[in-house]
Amino acid sequence: MKLHTYFRSSAAYRVRIALNLKGLQAEMAPVHLVKDGGEQFSAAYDALNPSHLVPLLEDGGMRLTQSLAIIEYLDETHPEPPLLPPDARGRARVRALAQAIACDIHPINNLRVLKYLSGELGISAEQKGAWYRHWVALGLQALETQLARDPETGRFCHGDTPTIADCCLVPQLYNARRFECDLTPYPTLVAIAERCEALAAFAEARPERQADAQ
Amino acid sequence: MKLHTYFRSSAAYRVRIALNLKGLQAEMAPVHLVKDGGEQFSAAYDALNPSHLVPLLEDGGMRLTQSLAIIEYLDETHPEPPLLPPDARGRARVRALAQAIACDIHPINNLRVLKYLSGELGISAEQKGAWYRHWVALGLQALETQLARDPETGRFCHGDTPTIADCCLVPQLYNARRFECDLTPYPTLVAIAERCEALAAFAEARPERQADAQ
CATH class of the missing domain: 1.20.1050.10 (Glutathione S-transferase Yfyf (Class Pi); Chain A, domain 2)
Incomplete structure (x- = not known):
C-alpha cells in the first residue's frame, strides 16, 4: 500500500491513524500542498487524483480517495481491530x-x-x-x-x-x-x-x- | 420514522431519495431554515439536534444525523434494493x-x-x-x-x-x-x-x- 499524504493535512492524518490502529504498513508518498504552488497540481498527481486532494491510497492497483471511504475500506479488508461498532x-x-x-x-x-x-x-x-x-x-x-x-x-x-x-x-x-x-x-x-x-x-x-x- | 427536513436542503434531499428508493414511508417534519431567523435554532430543535442542521431522522427512539450516515443506516436496516455495491x-x-x-x-x-x-x-x-x-x-x-x-x-x-x-x-x-x-x-x-x-x-x-x- 502507498499513501499519498501531506504531514499537515487533517484528512491524511485520519488515515495515518487508521493504518496504525490496524497495524498496517504503507509507503508514504509526500505531496507538498504549499511548495512550488502545490505539488497536488503536478501532472503526475493530477493523473492519479483529479481532485488534487490528499490523501490517496493505492492498494493492489486501486486508487482510493476520500479519507472516510479509505478508512471504511481498511476496516472491511482488515477487520481487526474494528473501527466501527458491530450494530x-x-x-x-x-x-x-x-x-x-x-x-x-x-x-x-x-x-x-x-x-x-x-x-x-x-x-x-x-x-x-x-x-x-x-x-x-x-x-x-x-x-x-x-x-x-x-x-x-x-x-x-x-x-x-x-x-x-x-x-x-x-x-x-x-x-x-x-x-x-x-x-x-x-x-x-x-x-x-x-x-x-x-x-x-x-x-x-x-x-x-x-x-x-x- | 420521522424525517426533519427542509425542501431546499441538499442533504435532506439525499435522504428523501434514499427513503424513496427503499420504498420507505417517513413522516416529514419541516424545519424552515430561513423563516423567523431559522427554525433550526428553536429550543425544540436544539434539543433534538445541537448542530442545528437538517436532516435528522428519528427511528425507534434513535436520532440519526448526517445524511450519509443516515443513508448507510437505511441501507443496513432495509437492505433491498442495495445502495452500496457488494464488494x-x-x-x-x-x-x-x-x-x-x-x-x-x-x-x-x-x-x-x-x-x-x-x-x-x-x-x-x-x-x-x-x-x-x-x-x-x-x-x-x-x-x-x-x-x-x-x-x-x-x-x-x-x-x-x-x-x-x-x-x-x-x-x-x-x-x-x-x-x-x-x-x-x-x-x-x-x-x-x-x-x-x-x-x-x-x-x-x-x-x-x-x-x-x-
Missing part, C-alpha cells in the same frame, strides 16, 4: 460523529478555502483567523453537547475503543490548537483526544512525526 | 464519490457559509455567486474526469443501479442549476442525473414536490 445504530452514531467533523467543520477551513478568502476575496489575516475559529467553535460545541450527554460515549467517542470518530477528532483538535482556538469549552472532546494521544497509533501519526514535516 | 472496492468507490460531493463541494456552499460571507465579511452578491460557482466547478470537474474515464461508471455513478453516490449527485446538480452554474463541461454527470430523475424515487424527492416548498 447498525452504533455504526450510524460513529459515522455521524466522524461526518460532523469531516463534512461540517474541516472542509470550510481547508487550505484551499483559506487561500480563496485571502486571495480572491482579499480578507485580512484577522478575518481569516475569525473565520477559522467561528466554524471550529460551532462544530465542536455541537459535538461536545452531543458526546457529553450520550451514555454511549465512553473513554473514546463511542465506548472504550477507538473508532473512525476518534480518527477524525484528534486531527481536528490538533488543527484547532494550531489556529489558537480556545478548547476549554469542550472538556469531553479534549479528554477523549488525550486518551487517544496516549496510544502509539495516534502519537505516531502526528504531523511533526512525519518524514515530510518541515 | 469492498466498489463500496470504497461509491463512498468516495458521495464524499467528493458531501465533503468537498456542498459544505463550502451551505446556507450558513453564504450567510457568513454576506454578513460578517460583507462580500457582494456578485462575489457570493462567484464563490459558489468556483467550488461547484472545481468539484464537478474532478468528478466528471473521474467518472468519464472509469469503466465502473455505468448508467448510474456505479454500474447500472442507483447508489449513495447518485443520491448525492442529483441534489448537487439541482442546486448548481439554481445558482446558474454552467453544466455543459460535465456531460457524464448530467446524463447520469437525467437517468436518475426519470425514476419516481428521485423525481418525488425534488424540492418543489415537498409539502414545505414555498
Whole structure:
C-alpha cells in the first residue's frame, strides 16, 4: 500500500491513524500542498487524483480517495481491530460523529478555502483567523453537547475503543490548537483526544512525526 | 420514522431519495431554515439536534444525523434494493464519490457559509455567486474526469443501479442549476442525473414536490 499524504493535512492524518490502529504498513508518498504552488497540481498527481486532494491510497492497483471511504475500506479488508461498532445504530452514531467533523467543520477551513478568502476575496489575516475559529467553535460545541450527554460515549467517542470518530477528532483538535482556538469549552472532546494521544497509533501519526514535516 | 427536513436542503434531499428508493414511508417534519431567523435554532430543535442542521431522522427512539450516515443506516436496516455495491472496492468507490460531493463541494456552499460571507465579511452578491460557482466547478470537474474515464461508471455513478453516490449527485446538480452554474463541461454527470430523475424515487424527492416548498 502507498499513501499519498501531506504531514499537515487533517484528512491524511485520519488515515495515518487508521493504518496504525490496524497495524498496517504503507509507503508514504509526500505531496507538498504549499511548495512550488502545490505539488497536488503536478501532472503526475493530477493523473492519479483529479481532485488534487490528499490523501490517496493505492492498494493492489486501486486508487482510493476520500479519507472516510479509505478508512471504511481498511476496516472491511482488515477487520481487526474494528473501527466501527458491530450494530447498525452504533455504526450510524460513529459515522455521524466522524461526518460532523469531516463534512461540517474541516472542509470550510481547508487550505484551499483559506487561500480563496485571502486571495480572491482579499480578507485580512484577522478575518481569516475569525473565520477559522467561528466554524471550529460551532462544530465542536455541537459535538461536545452531543458526546457529553450520550451514555454511549465512553473513554473514546463511542465506548472504550477507538473508532473512525476518534480518527477524525484528534486531527481536528490538533488543527484547532494550531489556529489558537480556545478548547476549554469542550472538556469531553479534549479528554477523549488525550486518551487517544496516549496510544502509539495516534502519537505516531502526528504531523511533526512525519518524514515530510518541515 | 420521522424525517426533519427542509425542501431546499441538499442533504435532506439525499435522504428523501434514499427513503424513496427503499420504498420507505417517513413522516416529514419541516424545519424552515430561513423563516423567523431559522427554525433550526428553536429550543425544540436544539434539543433534538445541537448542530442545528437538517436532516435528522428519528427511528425507534434513535436520532440519526448526517445524511450519509443516515443513508448507510437505511441501507443496513432495509437492505433491498442495495445502495452500496457488494464488494469492498466498489463500496470504497461509491463512498468516495458521495464524499467528493458531501465533503468537498456542498459544505463550502451551505446556507450558513453564504450567510457568513454576506454578513460578517460583507462580500457582494456578485462575489457570493462567484464563490459558489468556483467550488461547484472545481468539484464537478474532478468528478466528471473521474467518472468519464472509469469503466465502473455505468448508467448510474456505479454500474447500472442507483447508489449513495447518485443520491448525492442529483441534489448537487439541482442546486448548481439554481445558482446558474454552467453544466455543459460535465456531460457524464448530467446524463447520469437525467437517468436518475426519470425514476419516481428521485423525481418525488425534488424540492418543489415537498409539502414545505414555498
